[in-house]
Amino acid sequence: MNVDGKQMRPIWFDNESKTVRVIDQRRLPHELIVQDLTTNDQVIHAIKEMYVRGAPLIGATGALGVYVILVQKGNQGADDAWLKRECARLRDARPTATNLAWGVDRVMEKALNASEYGARVAAALKEALGVVEEEAVNCRKIGEFGLSIIREIAEKKNGEPVNILTHCNAGWLACIEYGTATAPMYTAFDAGIDIHVWVDETRPLNQGSRLTAWELGKHGIRHTVITDNAGGHLMQHGMVDLVIVGTDRTTRAGDVANKIGTYLKALAARDNNVPFYVALPSSTFDWTITDGVKDIPIEERDPDEIKFVQGFCDGKISSVLVPPESSPAANHAFDVTPARLVSGFITERGICGAGEEQIMALFPDKKADKKIG
Numbered sequence: 433m434n435v436d437g438k439q440m441r442p443i444w445f446d447n448e449s450k451t452v453r454v455i456d457q458r459r460l461p462h463e464l465i466v467q468d469l470t471t472n473d474q475v476i477h478a479i480k481e482m483y484v485r486g487a488p489l490i491g492a493t494g495a496l497g498v499y500v501i502l503v504q505k506g507n508q509g510a511d512d513a514w515l516k517r518e519c520a521r522l523r524d525a526r527p528t529a530t531n532l533a534w535g536v537d538r539v540m541e542k543a544l545n546a547s548e549y550g551a552r553v554a555a556a557l558k559e560a561l562g563v564v565e566e567e568a569v570n571c572r573k574i575g576e577f578g579l580s581i582i583r584e585i586a587e588k589k590n591g592e593p594v595n596i597l598t599h600c601n602a603g604w605l606a607c608i609e610y611g612t613a614t615a616p617m618y619t620a621f622d623a624g625i626d627i628h629v630w631v632d633e634t635r636p637l638n639q640g641s642r643l644t645a646w647e648l649g650k651h652g653i654r655h656t657v658i659t660d661n662a663g664g665h666l667m668q669h670g671m672v673d674l675v676i677v678g679t680d681r682t683t684r685a686g687d688v689a690n691k692i693g694t695y696l697k698a699l700a701a702r703d704n705n706v707p708f709y710v711a712l713p714s715s716t717f718d719w720t721i722t723d724g725v726k727d728i729p730i731e732e733r734d735p736d737e738i739k740f741v742q743g744f745c746d747g748k749i750s751s752v753l754v755p756p757e758s759s760p761a762a763n764h765a766f767d768v769t770p771a772r773l774v775s776g777f778i779t780e781r782g783i784c785g786a787g788e789e790q791i792m793a794l795f796p797d798k799k800a801d802k803k804i805g
């Protein structure tokens with residue numbers, strides 16, 4: 433996407449140096465720092481520490497990570513057992529987003545099918561770059577399909593601005609381009625529809641106020657950062673026409689894992705008759721499970737992310753302690769919104785209702801017993 437006149441993605445392969453490069457999202461919006469990933473440990477660290485984050489981007493990083501693994505150890509990459517072990521380490525870097533395992537497994541299988549080392553590296557790079565480009569296209573399509581939802585509301589409102597609420601960052605920084613939840617916003621804005629976005633700050637790491645606000649601002653989209661608890665109040669007062677969020681893992685029956693706090697937004701939306709849509713590429717569906725509350729692993733992160741608030745002060749990023757130092761904190765990073773609270777899914781194949789039948793009708797080629805495909 434365009435950042436001050438320069439086309440940027442959050443991850444890319446630099447052809448000249450043959451290096452995988454990422455934006456270090458921990459520093460945004462105050463510093464734009466690019467990091468090279470040249471070892472599996474670095475890729476794992478970048479995913480765990482959230483230089484890269486957001487389900488589709490984690491998937492793409494996992495995919496390119498397999499290439500990094502192969503190149504890092506030279507000919508040792510010809511050893512199947514070693515490659516599988518390293519891929520397993522990478523796959524485990526974060527537990528909730530299903531895209532990570534999907535991206536790693538897809539590229540690993542291609543690599544394993546090529547026996548000779550050079551062919552293995554080439555196959556891995558080709559497949560990983562394929563994943564990156566596919567996800568960019570998928571997000572563009574999500575934007576095209578999602579436009580109809582926003583247009584319909586705009587027509588009903590006779591040109592009054594459409595107020596959309598979103599949680600966390602499901603923008604191009606979390607994907608490759610366009611984003612998932614933000615893609616319909618970009619398409620609507622570019623089509624001349626007047627939109628305004630309520631941006632949940634998304635404690636504790638503030639992906640909303642740091643990243644979504646930055647992205648929308650760069651695109652010229654009107655937006656307002658709000659506290660995570662403001663959504664219900666705004667909905668009660670008719671100030672939200674539509675909620676669109678992304679997801680890290682969605683079961684084939686339509687239960688949605690997304691950033692902690694999403695479930696409460698869905699409850700408030702239902703109580704106030706506000707449509708609640710989830711935007712996702714097919715790589716975020718976990719075709720193997722139906723019960724999200726029971727079966728989706730929820731990441732628990734370092735409590736210090738809650739206790740210390742990070743911000744930009746005197747030209748540098750610093751953190752300050754908020755609660756009493758001795759108070760324990762618990763940092764559940766995601767929650768699950770049951771399918772019954774979801775109005776529909778916006779995917780690269782179109783929009784569908786939030787039930788197993790409707791989802792599988794859109795994706796009849798996806799097997800319930802296998803993630804890849």
Ligand SMILES: CSC[C@@H](O)[C@@H](O)C(=O)COP(=O)(O)O
Binds near residue numbers: 488529601639692
């Ligand atoms: C298009 S990304 C959808 C989700 O991945 C996003 O909403 C989210 O929850 C990201 O969580 P994060 O912890 O920042 O990786």
